[in-house]
Amino acid sequence: MSRSAGVPLFYLSLLLLGLLFISPIGFMLAGSLKPDARVLVEAGDWRVFWPAGLSLDNYLDVFARVDFVRYLLNSLFINGMIVGVGLLVNSLAGYAFARLQWRGRELLFGLVLAVMIIPLEAIAVPLFYMVSLAGWRDTYLVQILPFIANAFSIYLFYTYFIGMPRELEEAARIDGAGPLRTFFTIIVPNAKPVFASVAILTFLTQWGAFLWPLMVTSSEAVRPLPLAIATFHSLPPLQWGDIFAFGVMMVAPILVVFLLFQRWFVRGVVATGIKG
Amino acid sequence: MATVEFLHIHKSYPDGTRALNDLNLKVAEGEMMVLVGPSGCGKSTSLRLLAGLEPVSGGELLIDGECVNERPPQHRDIAMVFQNYALYPHMTVRRNLAFPLQMLKMTKAEIAKRVEETAQLLGLAELLERRPRQLSGGQRQRVAMGRAMVRQPQVFLMDEPLSNLDAKLRTQIRAEIADLQKRLRITTIYVTHDQVEAMTLGDRIAVLNAGRLQQVGPPQELYEQPANAFVAAFLGNPGMNIFAARLSRNSGMLQLESDGWRIPIEQLLASKPGLEEYLEHPILVGLRPEAFSPEVTPAYPAIVVSIESLGHERLLYFRPAATTPSTAQKTLVARLSCTQAEAVGQNIRLGFKPEQLYFFTGEGEVIA
Structure with a gap:
C-alpha cells in the first residue's frame, strides 16, 4: 500500500477508535435528556444516542431526590485537599529522594516503590480499624488523610526531578539559597508539567472513590458524589434517566479540569515518561 | 580579592575512585589561575571542592588564609560560572542577576543599582527583560558571568565556561573574559580542557593528570620548560x-x-x-x-x-x-x-x- 493511501486509513481508524471511546458518554448524555421510559427501550439501536423528547426532567428529579449540591461540595472539598496537600507532600518527598543525601534513602525509596503495588482493597480493613480507633469515622479527615501521601505521585516527582540539571540547584546554593528556598523558587517553577500531571491523575483516581467512603462514612453531610449515585440503585424506583443525569453532572468537573490542564498534562506525561 | 590555597587536598568517592591526590596549589590575590588537563584529571573536582559543592576527603582549603572546609557554599564568598550556565529558566535576565543579591537581603534600591551596573558592564542592558531561552549562546554566557559578578565575590570559579560556544564566539568571549578579569582583578580559578584557552587566559597554569598536579607556572614557562613528558605533550597545538x-x-x-x-x-x-x-x-x-x-x-x-x-x-x-x-x-x-x-x-x-x-x-x- 502506498504511503498516501495509508494516511486517510490511519485517520479513519483513529476516528472510529475515538467514536468508540466517546460512545458511552454520548449514551449517557442522550439518556439523561429523554424520558425515563425510553432509555432502556431504545438501548438496542442507534436511537440510544438520540435525545428524543428533549427534557431536563431527569436533572430536576436528581435535585429533588438527593441533596446534589451538598455531595458535590463534599467531593470538591475532599478532592481539592487530597490534590492540593498531596502536591506539596509528594513533591517534597520526591525531591528528597531525588536530590538530598541522607542515610537510608535507598531503602526507604525501595519501600515507597513497593507500596505502589499494594491496592487499597488489600489494606482497607486494617486501615478501617486504625481510623476507627482514632475516632475519625464519618469525617472529612478520614477521607483525605490516607490519600495524601501517594507512592505513585512520589515516583513521578522523583523521575522528573532527577532529570533536572543539577547545576540549577548548585547555582542556587552558591547564590545563597537553602534547600527549601531552592525547592520553592527554583525547582517548582520549572516543574509545572509534572505538577499538572500529578494533579490530574490524583483528581481522576480520587473523584470516583467509592469503597473507602462507603466504609468510613455514614452521614450525608460528609459523603462524596459516588455514594449518592448509589442511592439511586438502592432506593426504588430504579430510574435510569436520573442515574444518567447524575452521571453527566458528576463527569462534568473532570472534563473541565482535564480540558483546562490538558496542555500541561500531555507535556507532563511526555516529560515524566509515563502513561496516564 | 583573596588568596586561595589547596593544602594536601585529597578527594575520593565511596566507590573508591580517587579524584584528587595531594593537591597543593596557591593562587595569589587577583590572579587568573587556569586548571587544565584531560577529562577525568580532577580539575572540575578541585573547583567543586572549593565551591563547597562536595566535601573534601582530606587536606585544607583556605580562602584568604581561613580554612573553609566546613563552610557551606554561600558563606565562602565565591561565585561560579557553570559549563551549561545554569541560568534560572523561569526568571528574566534581571531576576537572574538580582537573585544572589536578594539572598544577601540587600535593599531593592541597592539591588536595582547593582543589576544596572553589571548589565552595563557586560552589555546586557537591552536584554534585562528577556528569559534565558530567548538569548543566544553568547548572551547566556554573559548573563552567567553577570550573575557571578553582581555579588562582587572574593573569588570567581569558572568551569569550562566557553565549551558550549562555537569556535568564533569562543575566541571573542575568551578575550572579553581576559579583559574583564584584568579590569576587576578578582582572583579567578578557571577550569578548561582546552590548552589554547589555558595558554591565552592564565597568569599561571596548573596542569593536572590523573588527580595529581603535574606542574604550575606561567604559560610560556610551562611551554618552554615542561617538568615532564605529560605536560610537554599536553601543551601546544599539536603537542610536543x-x-x-x-x-x-x-x-x-x-x-x-x-x-x-x-x-x-x-x-x-x-x-x-x-x-x-x-x-x-x-x-x-x-x-x-x-x-x-x-x-x-x-x-x-x-x-x-x-x-x-x-x-x-x-x-x-x-x-x-x-x-x-x-x-x-x-x-x-x-x-x-x-x-x-x-x-x-x-x-x-x-x-x-x-x-x-x-x-x-x-x-x-x-x-x-
Missing part, C-alpha cells in the same frame, strides 16, 4: 612529539638513536650534563612540531603519512624512515610553512637543531 630513543657513543661522541635516526648531540652535554647518566638506557625524547624544518641540516629521512593544510601553514605527519621499516614506528608531526608541496608517501628530509630536543626519563620526568 614524544618518542622513545637511546643514548649511545659512536667513536666517543654522544648520539641519540631512534627509529634509524642517529642524531649527534655531543654539544648538548655542556648544558645537560645529566644525559651522561642515561647512556645505553631507554629514554623519551621530545620535539615541538615547529622545531622541524626542511632547510636545517643535518636532516633526517622521513616518509609523509598525511598532510593537514591550515591555510598559512601545514601539519605534516610523518614516520622516520628507518633502514628496516618497522610497524612500531611512531607518527610524528611537523608544523611547516606552505611553500613546499609534499605528497603522501613521499620520501623527504627534515632537520632540527639539537638544542630544541627535550629529554625525559623512561618514566617521563625531565632530564636536566
Whole structure:
C-alpha cells in the first residue's frame, strides 16, 4: 500500500477508535435528556444516542431526590485537599529522594516503590480499624488523610526531578539559597508539567472513590458524589434517566479540569515518561 | 580579592575512585589561575571542592588564609560560572542577576543599582527583560558571568565556561573574559580542557593528570620548560612529539638513536650534563612540531603519512624512515610553512637543531 493511501486509513481508524471511546458518554448524555421510559427501550439501536423528547426532567428529579449540591461540595472539598496537600507532600518527598543525601534513602525509596503495588482493597480493613480507633469515622479527615501521601505521585516527582540539571540547584546554593528556598523558587517553577500531571491523575483516581467512603462514612453531610449515585440503585424506583443525569453532572468537573490542564498534562506525561 | 590555597587536598568517592591526590596549589590575590588537563584529571573536582559543592576527603582549603572546609557554599564568598550556565529558566535576565543579591537581603534600591551596573558592564542592558531561552549562546554566557559578578565575590570559579560556544564566539568571549578579569582583578580559578584557552587566559597554569598536579607556572614557562613528558605533550597545538630513543657513543661522541635516526648531540652535554647518566638506557625524547624544518641540516629521512593544510601553514605527519621499516614506528608531526608541496608517501628530509630536543626519563620526568 502506498504511503498516501495509508494516511486517510490511519485517520479513519483513529476516528472510529475515538467514536468508540466517546460512545458511552454520548449514551449517557442522550439518556439523561429523554424520558425515563425510553432509555432502556431504545438501548438496542442507534436511537440510544438520540435525545428524543428533549427534557431536563431527569436533572430536576436528581435535585429533588438527593441533596446534589451538598455531595458535590463534599467531593470538591475532599478532592481539592487530597490534590492540593498531596502536591506539596509528594513533591517534597520526591525531591528528597531525588536530590538530598541522607542515610537510608535507598531503602526507604525501595519501600515507597513497593507500596505502589499494594491496592487499597488489600489494606482497607486494617486501615478501617486504625481510623476507627482514632475516632475519625464519618469525617472529612478520614477521607483525605490516607490519600495524601501517594507512592505513585512520589515516583513521578522523583523521575522528573532527577532529570533536572543539577547545576540549577548548585547555582542556587552558591547564590545563597537553602534547600527549601531552592525547592520553592527554583525547582517548582520549572516543574509545572509534572505538577499538572500529578494533579490530574490524583483528581481522576480520587473523584470516583467509592469503597473507602462507603466504609468510613455514614452521614450525608460528609459523603462524596459516588455514594449518592448509589442511592439511586438502592432506593426504588430504579430510574435510569436520573442515574444518567447524575452521571453527566458528576463527569462534568473532570472534563473541565482535564480540558483546562490538558496542555500541561500531555507535556507532563511526555516529560515524566509515563502513561496516564 | 583573596588568596586561595589547596593544602594536601585529597578527594575520593565511596566507590573508591580517587579524584584528587595531594593537591597543593596557591593562587595569589587577583590572579587568573587556569586548571587544565584531560577529562577525568580532577580539575572540575578541585573547583567543586572549593565551591563547597562536595566535601573534601582530606587536606585544607583556605580562602584568604581561613580554612573553609566546613563552610557551606554561600558563606565562602565565591561565585561560579557553570559549563551549561545554569541560568534560572523561569526568571528574566534581571531576576537572574538580582537573585544572589536578594539572598544577601540587600535593599531593592541597592539591588536595582547593582543589576544596572553589571548589565552595563557586560552589555546586557537591552536584554534585562528577556528569559534565558530567548538569548543566544553568547548572551547566556554573559548573563552567567553577570550573575557571578553582581555579588562582587572574593573569588570567581569558572568551569569550562566557553565549551558550549562555537569556535568564533569562543575566541571573542575568551578575550572579553581576559579583559574583564584584568579590569576587576578578582582572583579567578578557571577550569578548561582546552590548552589554547589555558595558554591565552592564565597568569599561571596548573596542569593536572590523573588527580595529581603535574606542574604550575606561567604559560610560556610551562611551554618552554615542561617538568615532564605529560605536560610537554599536553601543551601546544599539536603537542610536543614524544618518542622513545637511546643514548649511545659512536667513536666517543654522544648520539641519540631512534627509529634509524642517529642524531649527534655531543654539544648538548655542556648544558645537560645529566644525559651522561642515561647512556645505553631507554629514554623519551621530545620535539615541538615547529622545531622541524626542511632547510636545517643535518636532516633526517622521513616518509609523509598525511598532510593537514591550515591555510598559512601545514601539519605534516610523518614516520622516520628507518633502514628496516618497522610497524612500531611512531607518527610524528611537523608544523611547516606552505611553500613546499609534499605528497603522501613521499620520501623527504627534515632537520632540527639539537638544542630544541627535550629529554625525559623512561618514566617521563625531565632530564636536566
